[in-house]
Amino acid sequence: LKAEAQGFLVHLAVEDTDSSRGGCTTYVAALLVEELLELGAVFTDYPNLVRLNPNIPYKTRGNGAVALRFRIKEPEEAFQLATRLVEEHSYAREGLSEPAVALLVGESIPAELGELAGRALWDLVEVSYAKELAARLGIRFKTWNGDVGLVGALAALGNRLEGDFTFEVLAYRERAYWGTERRVDPESVVEMERWTYPYTFNSYDREKGRVLITPRGPDPVLYGIRGEEPQLLLKAAAMLRVAEPIELRLIFRTNQGTGAHLKNPLDPHHPKPHTSGRLRGYVASNPTTGPGGHVYFTLQGLEGGRLYCAVYEPTGGLRRVARALLPGDLVEVGGGVRPPAETHPPTLNVEYILVLRPAASRRYVNPLCPRCRARMKSMGRGQGYRCGRCGHRDPRARKQVVELPRTLSPGLYLPPPRAQRHLTKPYQRYGLEKRGGTIKLIKEWFTRLH
Numbered sequence: 158l159k160a161e162a163q164g165f166l167v168h169l170a171v172e173d174t175d176s177s178r179g180g181c182t183t184y185v186a187a188l189l190v191e192e193l194l195e196l197g198a199v200f201t202d203y204p205n206l207v208r209l210n211p212n213i214p215y216k217t218r219g220n221g222a223v224a225l226r227f228r229i230k231e232p233e234e235a236f237q238l239a240t241r242l243v244e245e246h247s248y249a250r251e252g253l254s255e256p257a258v259a260l261l262v263g264e265s266i267p268a269e270l271g272e273l274a275g276r277a278l279w280d281l282v283e284v285s286y287a288k289e290l291a292a293r294l295g296i297r298f299k300t301w302n303g304d305v306g307l308v309g310a311l312a313a314l315g316n317r318l319e320g321d322f323t324f325e326v327l328a329y330r331e332r333a334y335w336g337t338e339r340r341v342d343p344e345s346v347v348e349m350e351r352w353t354y355p356y357t358f359n360s361y362d363r364e365k366g367r368v369l370i371t372p373r374g375p376d377p378v379l380y381g382i383r384g385e386e387p388q389l390l391l392k393a394a395a396m397l398r399v400a401e402p403i404e405l406r407l408i409f410r411t412n413q414g415t416g417a418h419l420k421n422p423l424d425p426h427h428p429k430p431h432t433s434g435r436l437r438g439y440v441a442s443n444p445t446t447g448p449g450g451h452v453y454f455t456l457q458g459l460e461g462g463r464l465y466c467a468v469y470e471p472t473g474g475l476r477r478v479a480r481a482l483l484p485g486d487l488v489e490v491g492g493g494v495r496p497p498a499e500t501h502p503p504t505l506n507v508e509y510i511l512v513l514r515p516a517a518s519r520r521y522v523n524p525l526c527p528r529c530r531a532r533m534k535s536m537g538r539g540q541g542y543r544c545g546r547c548g549h550r551d552p553r554a555r556k557q558v559v560e561l562p563r564t565l566s567p568g569l570y571l572p573p574p575r576a577q578r579h580l581t582k583p584y585q586r587y588g589l590e591k592r593g594g595t596i597k598l599i600k601e602w603f604t605r606l607h
């Protein structure tokens with residue numbers, strides 16, 4: 158009865174497969190939040206920014222969808238509002254994007270929807286299955302230019318971000334500035350990161366001196382700062398020196414930086430193209446460097462099967478780690494499976510290497526002469542050794558084993574921040590993982606500034 162007085166609990170998802178003209182799912186979501194608040198919606202969670210399997214072929218730039226969760230008297234009004242805003246902002250009419258809106262009313266998320274959401278993090282979910290499920294669960298939806306966007310919309314609806322999660326504060330530009338250079342002082346980004354470490358992440362790439370909080374395209378995002386807590390993100394935002402007006406600012410709760418896409422174990426016997434996951438095993442070949450500087454090696458799974466692995470050039474220093482691998486090294490790798498082509502079998506596009514136990518590096522050398530300490534020479538296979546200096550012969554002498562030091566230490570190795578996926582869990586987040594809990598919105602989670 159109490160719930161009814163406050164209205165229905167509504168889950169509303171927007172997936173706007175970004176067009177090249179700079180559509181942006183989160184911006185449509187921000188406008189939608191503002192209008193829903195005016196309609197009297199009471200939000201029960203931050204807008205959820207759900208990143209999906211980054212290794213699927215029809216991915217959008219960020220492959221993310223947004224789910225809003227709120228109480229409202231008239232759910233249909235919310236649906237109409239969402240479809241209108243998507244049409245106004247997504248370039249769907251020009252045929253440049255394939256957005257979708259989906260709405261579910263209910264206190265809980267149906268198990269099958271949760272299952273779809275879990276699978277969408279690492280697998281390829283069929284559009285036909287998404288449509289069938291939406292019909293069966295009474296999910297109201299609208300799509301444009303095909304139904305591809307429905308998968309992402311349902312995946313966002315069904316993902317309550319119940320395990321580990323992070324936040325991102327996004328600031329949006331005034332329309333007059335879209336497409337112009339973003340006026341955020343890089344020095345202030347460096348300072349902000351220094352002051353907020355380890356509670357913000359991937360704001361800056363030290364190696365290349367590149368600011369990562371500002372996107373490059375013509376989209377309305379001015380910057381996005383990722384981190385652990387909403388209040389801290391607002392402090393971080395206040396540290397930036399920004400020389401242009403900010404229209405809107407909104408805090409999202411998200412699975413970014415949680416590694417959620419790599420939890421699934423891969424089967425090296427049948428690596429399914431476009432799936433993401435991880436595999437533990439022994440390095441089975443010496444790494445080779447191919448054209449373009451990509452490094453390749455083969456991993457033998459603990460239960461057999463072999464997976465061809467590639468550490469591509471953009472992953473920078475991760476290739477140094479790959480080149481230092483030796484056959485017999487026990488490692489875990491995570492990444493996405495690329496389909497086979499004429500030149501290669503199904504290939505894992507490696508996103509991390511966890512070195513568990515480096516193999517001993519051995520070299521076999523001829524024995525030393527016991528008389529004069531010179532290296533002896535072989536007298537032929539199974540014939541023993543002879544000293545070239547003093548003539549000493551030893552038919553029973555054998556090669557000696559020399560243990561070489563390994564340059565590779567056990568531990569986790571990631572690409573530099575600029576090459577990480579939205580979902581990649583950065584080093585500093587290890588030990589900071591959250592475990593669900595009650596979500597309480599801070600007052601300034603949504604602000605119109607201009």
Ligand code: ZN
Nearest residue numbers: 526529544547
């Ligand atoms: Zn000798």
